[in-house]
Amino acid sequence: MKTQPKTLVIASRESALAMWQARHIQSRLQALYPQTEVTILGMTTTGDQILDTPLAKVGGKGLFVKELEMALEDGRADLAVHSMKDVPMNLPAGFILAATGEREDPRDAFVSNDFAALEDLPTNSVVGTSSLRRQSQLQARFPHLKIESLRGNLQTRLRKLDEGQYAAIILAAAGLIRLELGHRIRQFISPEQSIPAVGQGALGIEINASRTDLLATLAPLNHPDTQVCVEAERGMSRALAGSCTVPLGAYAVCEANNIRITGFVASVDGKQMLIETMTGSRNHAEALGKALASQLIAKGADKILAAL
Numbered sequence: 001m002k003t004q005p006k007t008l009v010i011a012s013r014e015s016a017l018a019m020w021q022a023r024h025i026q027s028r029l030q031a032l033y034p035q036t037e038v039t040i041l042g043m044t045t046t047g048d049q050i051l052d053t054p055l056a057k058v059g060g061k062g063l064f065v066k067e068l069e070m071a072l073e074d075g076r077a078d079l080a081v082h083s084m085k086d087v088p089m090n091l092p093a094g095f096i097l098a099a100t101g102e103r104e105d106p107r108d109a110f111v112s113n114d115f116a117a118l119e120d121l122p123t124n125s126v127v128g129t130s131s132l133r134r135q136s137q138l139q140a141r142f143p144h145l146k147i148e149s150l151r152g153n154l155q156t157r158l159r160k161l162d163e164g165q166y167a168a169i170i171l172a173a174a175g176l177i178r179l180e181l182g183h184r185i186r187q188f189i190s191p192e193q194s195i196p197a198v199g200q201g202a203l204g205i206e207i208n209a210s211r212t213d214l215l216a217t218l219a220p221l222n223h224p225d226t227q228v229c230v231e232a233e234r235g236m237s238r239a240l241a242g243s244c245t246v247p248l249g250a251y252a253v254c255e256a257n258n259i260r261i262t263g264f265v266a267s268v269d270g271k272q273m274l275i276e277t278m279t280g281s282r283n284h285a286e287a288l289g290k291a292l293a294s295q296l297i298a299k300g301a302d303k304i305l306a307a308l
Contacts, residue, residue, distance in 0.1 A: 004033045005217065011068040011077035014042040015153040017175045021203055022081045024178075025101070025221065032220055041077050043067050065206075069095055072208045079214065080206045084199025084230055085172070087206070089238040094209050100230050101203035102223035104174035106251060108134060108194040110187035111161060111176075112168035117187045121145055125167035128160065132268055134170050136247035137194050140270030154179060170194075174201035195249035195264050195275070198233040202226050225254045228285040229261075235289025236263045240296065246305060250289070257282055263292050265301040268308070274299045 008029060012022035022040045029038045044067070065087060068080040072095065084100065091097070110118050121127070121142070128150030129135055135147045150157055150166065154175050161169045170189070176182055205221060207214050229252035236250045250263035259282045266273040276295045280288035293301075 004036050005078070005213075006035075007037045007039070008033075008079065008217075009077045010038065010040045011071040011080040012040055012042055013068070014044055017083075017154050017179055018081070020178050021083065025079075025081050025203070025205065028221055029217075033217070041071060043071065069206070072206065078207065078211065079218065082204045082206060083175075084202040084204040085197040087199065087204050089198075089234055089241075091206070095206055096209045097204050098207045098215055098218040099205040099222035100227040101205070101221055103226045103229070104177055104201040105188070106196045106201040107173045107191060108189040108196065109171050109173040109176055109185040110168060110189055111158070111171055111184050112186050113161065115168055115186070118142060118168070118189070121167055126165070128157065128166040128169040131170075131197065132245070132247040133197055133249045134194060136266035136268055136270045136273070137249075137264075138170070138270070139268075140266065140273050141193065143270070154181070158184065172197070172200055191251045191262070195262060196251045198237045198248075198250050199230045200251075202230050204230075228252075228259060228282045229254060231285035232259050232261045232289040232292075233263075235286035236261065236293045236296075237289070239290045239293030240265060240301060240305065246308060250292070252285075252289075254282060255279070259285055259288055261288060261292055263289075263296060265296050265304050267304055272304050274301050274304065 010022050010026055012018050026038045026040060065082060071077040072080055115121055123144040124146050126146045126148050127138060128148055130149055130151050138145060138147055150169055157169055173185060173188060176185055205218055232252040233250040240248060247266045247268055248264060250261060252259050252261035258279050260279045262277040264273060264275040274296050276292055278288060278292045
């Protein structure tokens with residue numbers, strides 16, 4: 001049997017949710033390799049520091065990843081744990097995803113202290129979200145609502161709701177469930193009504209590409225169904241040059257040996273919305289995502305994106 005590493009250091013953001021994710025991977029690794037000392041290196045990223053500006057304006061989701069990658073590069077950490085929805089579509093040269101962890105509930109969640117569902121919100125109610133993807137889909141369904149930017153970690157966002165700054169906020173269900181805050185969810189929004197972010201609910205484990213010694217060590221953490229679904233979603237987004245500066249989403253599910261993926265592109269105000277669904281072999285997940293992107297482009301997605 002291959003010798004296990006004596007130590008493993010996990011790089012993580014220091015938000016409560018990021019630390020939950022890192023501790024989750026830490027406990028999985030400790031169970032697999034009892035002889036290995038697994039520690040967490042907590043870090044503050046640029047994305048955690050800039051809180052007064054929408055992400056789309058300051059450089060996108062990659063701001064949550066860069067510092068962690070520097071720790072991988074200089075050897076302070078062996079692996080980094082990310083929410084897959086925060087991982088840029090093209091990793092910088094020298095880094096690879098070693099494993100994709102099993103997906104938690106991928107849906108968006110409606111959180112409010114005064115209303116039970118989105119449908120109950122009166123005209124001009126203020127709904128908080130930092131996501132152009134959520135904003136476009138909300139505006140398409142509920143043009144009478146007022147969407148305002150909401151940044152900060154999960155606890156900060158809930159505090160702003162509790163202070164009365166918003167009538168409701170929309171968050172990823174996965175984060176609330178993982179932090180045992182599922183009781184705050186008033187309504188799960190179905191993927192048909194709010195197509196999730198690419199990779200939403202899944203964890204990604206990133207390593208330095210030169211650390212091939214870690215691939216076998218991390219392989220048991222990979223969840224094959226989640227991996228191929230996220231690959232298909234990322235394939236679509238990559239082909240459309242997707243980032244959080246673009247209102248798009250994709251959600252794939254495994255059906256026997258196939259993947260069914262639904263993706264959309266929209267204008268921020270939700271007045272233009274293109275949605276397509278495709279099914280294809282799970283052995284060609286990324287190609288399926290690219291084919292879906294081509295179908296959306298044929299319908300005019302490139303024109304919507306160019307206008308942004």
